[in-house]
Every structure is written in structure tokens, then in C-alpha cells.
Amino acid sequence: DTAVSQTPKYLVTQMGNDKSIKCEQNLGHDTMYWYKQDSKKFLKIMFSYNNKELIINETVPNRFSPKSPDKAHLNLHINSLELGDSAVYFCASSQRDGRVVGYTFGSGTRLTVV
Amino acid sequence: GENVEQHPSTLSVQEGDSAVIKCTYSDSASNYFPWYKQELGKGPQLIIDIRSNVGEKKDQRIAVTLNKTAKHFSLHITETQPEDSAVYFCAASTGYQLIWGAGTKLIIKP
Numbered sequence: 001d002t003a004v005s006q007t008p009k010y011l012v013t014q015m016g017n018d019k020s021i022k023c024e025q026n027l028g029h030d031t032m033y034w035y036k037q038d039s040k041k042f043l044k045i046m047f048s049y050n051n052k053e054l055i056i057n058e059t060v061p062n063r064f065s066p067k068s069p070d071k072a073h074l075n076l077h078i079n080s081l082e083l084g085d086s087a088v089y090f091c092a093s094s095q096r097d098g099r100v101v102g103y104t105f106g107s108g109t110r111l112t113v114v
Numbered sequence: 115g116e117n118v119e120q121h122p123s124t125l126s127v128q129e130g131d132s133a134v135i136k137c138t139y140s141d142s143a144s145n146y147f148p149w150y151k152q153e154l155g156k157g158p159q160l161i162i163d164i165r166s167n168v169g170e171k172k173d174q175r176i177a178v179t180l181n182k183t184a185k186h187f188s189l190h191i192t193e194t195q196p197e198d199s200a201v202y203f204c205a206a207s208t209g210y211q212l213i214w215g216a217g218t219k220l221i222i223k224p
Contacts, residue, residue, distance in 0.1 A: 004157075031210070041201050041217045043158070048211075056211065090157050100146055100207045105157035 003027050004106035006091050012112045013081055021076045021109045023091030029102065031055075032074035034066060035090040037108070043090070049074055050096060081113045116141040118206050120215025128223050133194055135218045137204035138186040144206040144213075147187045149178060152201045152217075161202075162189070194222050 004025045013019050025032060033056070034046045048056035049068040063079040074091060088110050094103040117140040127133045137147075148163035164171045164178045164187065171178050175194075180187040187206075191198055199222045204215040 041152075041219070043203065043214045043217070045211075045214075092157075096210050099209060100148075100212055103148065103160065103212060105150075105159070107157045108155075 001026060004091055004093055004104050006089075006106040006109050008109060009107065010110050010112075012114065015081055015083060015113055017081050018077070018079045019081060019111070020078070021089055021091075021111075023074045023076075023106060025072055025091075025093040025104070027093055027095075027102065027104060029093040029095045029104075030071050031094050031096050032068065032071070033092040033094075034074065034076050035092060035105075036060075037088045037090060039087075047074075047076075078111075081111075083113050086111055086113045116144060116206055116208060116213040118204060118213050118215045120204050120218055122218060123216065124219045124221070126221040126223060127194055129194055129196065131194055133191045133198070133220055135189045135202055135204070135220070136186060137188070137206070137215050138184075139206040139213075140185070141206070141208055142182075142185065143208045144185075146207040147178070147180060148205050148207075148212070149176075149189045150203045150205070152203065154200075158203055191220075194220075196222050196224065198222050 031050045033048045047066040052068045065077045068074045088108045091106040095101040120137045145166040150158035151161045152158040177190045205212040
């Protein structure tokens with residue numbers, strides 16, 4: 001059983017389109033995250049949700065909108081895609097019990113905007 | 115806020131030799147220090163972690179050391195093998211959020 005699963009694994013789309021990436025975790029964690037990893041491999045946190053509530057909202061364009069229907073799912077919708085959005089997007093989850101516990105990543109979604 | 119610096123950005127070692135990657139952190143309240151390994155085409159995976167009440171932790175060929183006074187921690191890999199080739203990330207946490215280093219690309223030369 002995959003602990004943190006993302007779909008799709010690859011996404012190629014044209015500039016200006018709108019796309020979504022889905023993430024699900026079966027670890028029973030209460031916190032989920034979206035990261036962007038650029039070509040230099042730097043991990044940049046974008047958003048975090050705890051029990052469906054937004055708790056981290058870093059400086060990202062408002063074309064990016066996360067949605068958490070329940071604590072096991074966190075989706076990322078991107079409007080009006082730009083060339084600079086091309087990157088690998090990782091979902092992660094952890095348990096917040098006063099400290100970081102069990103921080104686990106998905107396998108990533110490689111987004112290519114052409 | 116917390117800042118984590120990781121060095122070197124690229125490390126090339128001969129197979130069988132040891133590799134050491136170092137990280138420094140700025141917030142003395144940080145109390146959790148994990149290391150993640152990212153293989154090509156995969157997400158980062160936790161390989162070892164240490165909490166601030168411990169100075170060293172080992173797991174087979176990998177070990178992590180923590181110097182709280184100097185605010186730095188290091189990953190040590192002994193008897194390196196081809197499968198150790200990957201990008202390694204350190205991180206530090208004071209509570210709920212992980213602050214990441216920039217990553218080290220480890221290359222194992224045959």
C-alpha cells in the first residue's frame with residue numbers, strides 16, 4: 001500500500017491551461033503539505049493543511065489554490081499555467097503532536113508547461 | 115526564523131570510501147534533525163533522524179552526529195556503495211515545521 005500517493009505522475013500542458021494534482025495519504029496523519037522542487041533540487045514549501053485547515057501559506061502566486069476535502073486528501077489546482085511553473089511537485093504528510101512525526105513524501109508529479 | 119545551510123552542494127567519493135555532509139542551523143530551539151535521501155525520479159525518504167537530547171545515532175553504515183553548542187549536525191556514510199548515489203537533504207525543526215537545507219548531490223565513483 002502506497003503511504004502518500006499523488007496523481008498524475010507526469011503532466012504536460014500548454015501555457016494558460018488550468019490543471020489539478022491530487023494527493024491522498026493512508027497513514028492517518030493530520031497534516032499535509034505541498035512542495036515545489038525546481039531544477040536545482042531545492043525543496044520549497046508552498047502550503048500546509050492541518051485537519052483541513054490552512055496553516056502554512058507561503059508566498060506563491062494566487063494562481064495556486066490548495067483544497068483539502070478531508071484530512072487524508074490535499075489537492076493542488078493551478079490556474080493559467082506559466083512556463084515558470086514547470087517543476088516537480090511533492091505532496092507530504094506528517095502527524096502533529098507537539099513535534100514533527102513521520103514526515104513522508106509522495107513520489108512527485110513532474111509538471112511541464114510548454 | 116530558522117535557517118539551515120548544507121555543505122557541500124556536490125560530493126564525489128570513491129566507492130568504499132566515507133562521505134560526510136554537514137548542516138548548520140540558526141535557531142537554538144531546534145530539537146529535531148532528520149536526513150532524507152532522494153533517488154532519481156522519487157520523493158525524499160527519511161533515512162535517519164536525531165533529537166536534541168542525543169549526540170549521535172547510528173544505523174548500519176549511516177550515522178548522524180549533533181553538536182548543539184556549535185549548532186551543526188552531520189551525516190556520515192561509511193563504505194559507500196553505488197546505491198548511495200542520490201541527493202541528500204538535512205532539515206531542522208523547532209516544532210511543527212521542517213526547515214530544509216539546499217541538498218547535497220552525492221556521486222559514488224566506481
